Structures are given as structure tokens and as C-alpha cells.
Amino acid sequence: MTTKRAVVLLSGGLDSATVGAIARSEGFDVLALSFDYGQRHRAELDAARSIATALSAADHKIVGIDLRTFGNSALTADIAVPKDRDAGEMANEIPITYVPARNTIFLSFALAFAEVARANDIFIGVNALDYSGYPDCRPEYLAAYQAMARLATKAAIEGSQQLEIRAPLLYMSKADIIKLGTDLGVDYSITVSCYDASPTGEACGHCDSCVLRMKGFTEAGLEDCTRYARQREAL
Amino acid sequence: MTTKRAVVLLSGGLDSATVGAIARSEGFDVLALSFDYGQRHRAELDAARSIATALSAADHKIVGIDLRTFGNSALTADIAVPKDRDAGEMANEIPITYVPARNTIFLSFALAFAEVARANDIFIGVNALDYSGYPDCRPEYLAAYQAMARLATKAAIEGSQQLEIRAPLLYMSKADIIKLGTDLGVDYSITVSCYDASPTGEACGHCDSCVLRMKGFTEAGLEDCTRYARQREAL
Numbered sequence: 001m002t003t004k005r006a007v008v009l010l011s012g013g014l015d016s017a018t019v020g021a022i023a024r025s026e027g028f029d030v031l032a033l034s035f036d037y038g039q040r041h042r043a044e045l046d047a048a049r050s051i052a053t054a055l056s057a058a059d060h061k062i063v064g065i066d067l068r069t070f071g072n073s074a075l076t077a078d079i080a081v082p083k084d085r086d087a088g089e090m091a092n093e094i095p096i097t098y099v100p101a102r103n104t105i106f107l108s109f110a111l112a113f114a115e116v117a118r119a120n121d122i123f124i125g126v127n128a129l130d131y132s133g134y135p136d137c138r139p140e141y142l143a144a145y146q147a148m149a150r151l152a153t154k155a156a157i158e159g160s161q162q163l164e165i166r167a168p169l170l171y172m173s174k175a176d177i178i179k180l181g182t183d184l185g186v187d188y189s190i191t192v193s194c195y196d197a198s199p200t201g202e203a204c205g206h207c208d209s210c211v212l213r214m215k216g217f218t219e220a221g222l223e224d225c226t227r228y229a230r231q232r233e234a235l
Numbered sequence: 236m237t238t239k240r241a242v243v244l245l246s247g248g249l250d251s252a253t254v255g256a257i258a259r260s261e262g263f264d265v266l267a268l269s270f271d272y273g274q275r276h277r278a279e280l281d282a283a284r285s286i287a288t289a290l291s292a293a294d295h296k297i298v299g300i301d302l303r304t305f306g307n308s309a310l311t312a313d314i315a316v317p318k319d320r321d322a323g324e325m326a327n328e329i330p331i332t333y334v335p336a337r338n339t340i341f342l343s344f345a346l347a348f349a350e351v352a353r354a355n356d357i358f359i360g361v362n363a364l365d366y367s368g369y370p371d372c373r374p375e376y377l378a379a380y381q382a383m384a385r386l387a388t389k390a391a392i393e394g395s396q397q398l399e400i401r402a403p404l405l406y407m408s409k410a411d412i413i414k415l416g417t418d419l420g421v422d423y424s425i426t427v428s429c430y431d432a433s434p435t436g437e438a439c440g441h442c443d444s445c446v447l448r449m450k451g452f453t454e455a456g457l458e459d460c461t462r463y464a465r466q467r468e469a470l
Binding site: 101145157 | 298305338347348375386
């Protein structure tokens with residue numbers, strides 16, 4: 001029997017680490033794909049490498065692209081990351097951490113990787129509940145992407161690929177994601193969620209992503225093994 | 236009145252130069268977008284710069300991405316470019332010059348650029364007739380891409396953008412493209428179509444793209460001002 005292969009978009013965060021574990025649990029060999037996109041939180045890439053190793057990934061490609069060319073996001077430009085907002089404030093608007101067309105660009109590289117590697121499935125850790133209001137994390141967006149992708153490749157036309165965009169976390173709360181990942185053996189201490197992490201991967205404890213992560217661990221009743229910067233511990 | 240802005244994907248070839256001239260003729264300010272994607276025919280990028288200047292482009296971004304990461308195409312890997320095939324042979328199969336998911340990746344960067352620059356239109360020079368069999372040059376693909384793009388961005392959700400993917404050459408023959416471009420004042424001598432051009436932009440005269448270009452000029456009854464490599468002239 002041929003081993004099934006799946007491309008897994010691996011950011012280095014909690015969600016994508018969980019998605020990778022789900023792909024493994026379904027019997028897929030993992031082809032990990034990460035991006036060096038001029039992000040401020042480069043500790044993510046080190047985390048992605050550790051996660052790929054933990055997943056026994058068959059391959060891990062890190063593609064260099066420069067989203068700073070277009071600017072306009074706190075994740076890539078010199079704009080302050082918002083801090084200490086509660087979930088209600090986050091839900092009110094699409095935040096400045098939105099990177100224009102990021103998931104569209106990431107999925108497009110995943111599509112190229114999937115075609116070349118003859119993988120049928122692309123796993124992405126997007127979430128429609130705790131998702132900070134990003135347009136490209138919504139189910140209707142993902143469905144439209146899949147419809148486009150099924151027309152886009154030589155493999156699709158020749159009938160050897162029927163691409164599936166898999167977003168298993170789409171309707172899960174952060175707490176449920178953490179519980180599932182813990183059951184699947186994910187070591188969350190090697191993941192980095194923070195939008196403003198230190199070069200060594202210490203989380204700020206105050207950005208939207210840190211706030212959602214802490215809330216998730218609390219609601220899951222599990223210990224948060226994240227390394228936070230000292231100023232947080234001193235609070 | 237606010238000037239209309241359009242992102243124009245500019246490869247440096249005949250088709251995209253014509254598309255840029257069409258956008259200008261419709262009153263758009265041109266935001267040119269090119270890619271340095273490890274292509275073998277790098278003379279294209281020099282041509283793209285000259286074309287952007289000729290179009291008085293308001294901006295010209297060249298984004299570096301490495302499609303060689305995934306390999307598997309004669310345009311990016313060390314695979315021979317097919318030569319001296321007629322149109323019938325080209326139509327029989329998707330050629331080795333197909334780059335996996337290339338237009339999907341290019342359009343995704345164009346989408347990011349359009350959102351940041353508040354442009355509503357993206358122009359792309361794809362063609363469904365002389366198109367060498369690429370899946371991502373078909374009208375159904377472009378329609379699916381547009382449907383996805385309209386769900387993908389913050390600007391789309393907020394109602395400030397209703398993205399249009401414009402492919403004005405889709406149903407035109409190469410000869411008609413050349414006649415239209417000539418009417419619009421395109422200087423085709425600065426364009427490079429060849430898949431295997433010399434570093435200084437001399438065309439090989441034998442690859443699919445050269446064969447289609449020569450046939451187009453002949454059928455248009457116009458002089459082909461392309462610079463061909465000496466071995467061609469000696470034939």
C-alpha cells in the first residue's frame with residue numbers, strides 16, 4: 001500500500017502543531033511547509049523546525065518570500081502589535097496583525113508542493129471561532145479556495161489529484177484544540193504563538209495570540225508550559 | 236476624480252506588455268508586478284523593467300520567490316526546454332515548461348498588492364487559445380480564482396473592494412494580440428517571450444513560445460522585431 005502524503009502548513013504555533021498531529025493520526029506522512037516571510041516573530045521558524053522533527057516529517061521546506069514588499073501589517077512592518085485586548089475587543093474588527101492575502105499566498109505554495117509531491121491533502125490550522133477576525137480563516141473562503149485549486153493544476157486536470165483543503169480546527173475552541181493535541185501527544189512547550197516573541201521564543205503574554213492561548217489552557221484545565229518574558233512573570 | 240489603479244502582472248513577454256497597454260488605454264494607473272522566481276530566462280526581468288517604464292507605471296514591484304524549491308519544471312529546473320514543436324504537438328499535452336501552481340502563486344501576490352494599494356482590478360495576460368495547455372490559463376480557473384479572491388481580503392469583507400481578475404487576451408489569437416498591441420503603441424522589440432533566451436535577451440527561435448510568437452507576427456502581417464540568436468539567423 002502506498003503511504004498517503006499530506007502537505008501541512010506549519011507556522012510553529014499551537015494550532016499548526018495540532019493539525020500536524022491530526023494528519024499523522026490519520027496515517028499521513030507529513031510534508032511540512034513553512035515560510036520565512038519577514039515576520040517579526042522569527043522564533044516561530046525555529047519552533048516549526050522542532051515540530052517537524054517531532055512529527056517525523058518526510059520533508060520540511062521553508063520558502064523565503066518577502067511580504068514586507070507590500071507592508072501594511074503589524075506582523076511584517078514597523079507597526080506596534082496590539083496588547084491586552086479581551087476576546088470581545090478582538091472580535092470587533094480585523095486587527096492590524098492581518099497580513100494581506102497571507103493564507104491565499106501560503107495555500108498557493110502548498111498547492112505547488114502538493115502537486116510536485118503527489119499529495120492530495122493540504123492541512124491548515126485556521127479557526128473560525130478564536131480566529132481574531134481574519135477573512136481568510138472563514139469556511140466560505142476555504143471552500144472557494146478548494147474549488148479554485150481543483151482547477152489549477154496539471155495533476156487535477158489529468159485526474160491524479162482531487163485536492164482537499166483540510167481545516168480540522170475550523171470549529172474548535174482553543175481549549176478543545178489543546179485537549180485534542182494533548183491526547184495526540186503534542187508537546188506544546190516547543191510551539192510559539194506570540195506575535196511579538198523574543199528571539200529565543202519567549203512570549204510577550206499580552207498580544208491577541210498570547211491572550212487566546214492563555215485563555216485556552218485555562219479553559220482546558222491544562223498547564224500552560226509557554227515560556228513568557230520576565231516582565232510578564234513579575235506582574 | 237480619483238485615478239483608477241490596476242495591478243498588472245508583467246512577465247516581460249509579449250502578452251503581458253499588451254495587457255499593460257490595454258489597462259492604460261482604459262484609464263488605469265499601472266501597478267506593475269513581476270517575479271524573480273529562479274526562472275532560467277532572466278532576460279525577462281530586464282524586459283519587464285523596460286515595459287514598466289514604457290507604461291509610465293506608478294509602481295513596479297519585483298518579488299523574489301524561489302519556485303525551484305519544488306522543482307519539476309523546465310523553466311526552473313535543469314530540464315531541457317522542448318524545441319521546434321508545431322502547434323499540434325503543443326496542444327497534445329501539458330508541457331514540461333508548466334510550473335506547478337505558478338499563476339495561482341502570482342495572482343495571490345497580486346491580490347496582496349491590490350489590497351494594500353486599494354486597486355480593484357488585476358490584469359493577467361493568459362490566453363486560452365495559444366496557451367500551450369497550461370491548466371491555470373483556462374477561463375473556468377480564472378472565474379474560480381476571482382470567486383475565491385472576493386472572499387479572501389479584509390478590503391473585500393469591508394466592502395471597499397470587489398476584485399476583478401481581468402484577462403483581456405483570453406480568447407484572442409496571438410496575431411490579434413500583436414495587432415491590438417501595435418495599435419496601442421506597444422514596442423515589442425523590448426519584450427522577451429523565449430523560454431530559453433540568452434542573458435542579453437536574444438531568443439532561441441525554437442521553443443514553444445518562440446514558435447507561437449513567430450507564427451503570430453507572420454499571421455498579423457507585421458514585422459517581427461525580436462532579436463534571435465545567431466544560430467537561428469544562420470538556418
